[in-house]
Amino acid sequence: MEEHVQTKIWLTGGFDLHVRPAARLSRLMQAYDASVELAEDQDGPWVCATRQAALVKLKLRSDHPVYIRASGRDKDAAMSAIVDCLSGAECQ
Helix, strand or coil: CCCEEEEEEECCCCCCCCHHHHHHHHHHHHCCCCEEEEECCCCCCCEECCCHHHHHHHCCCCCCEEEEEEECCCHHHHHHHHHHHHCCCCCC
């Protein structure tokens, strides 16, 4: 089994993962050689961070936890980028 990094963060500042932020996040994650997944619960179900529709279906809302795991060559950089994005920094 491939080694992965995992973390839990809280969405803050009124940030909801609706269509536009999900599209930005999906594009951002496509730039990394990593498999990044998100879930509402530590046990899943996990969804791929490059799939906009799956991200929207999670219905992640401000003041709720989100679990993130990443594996692959760029896992650390991808994890840092997604945490920054979901913590309220603008997704580039």
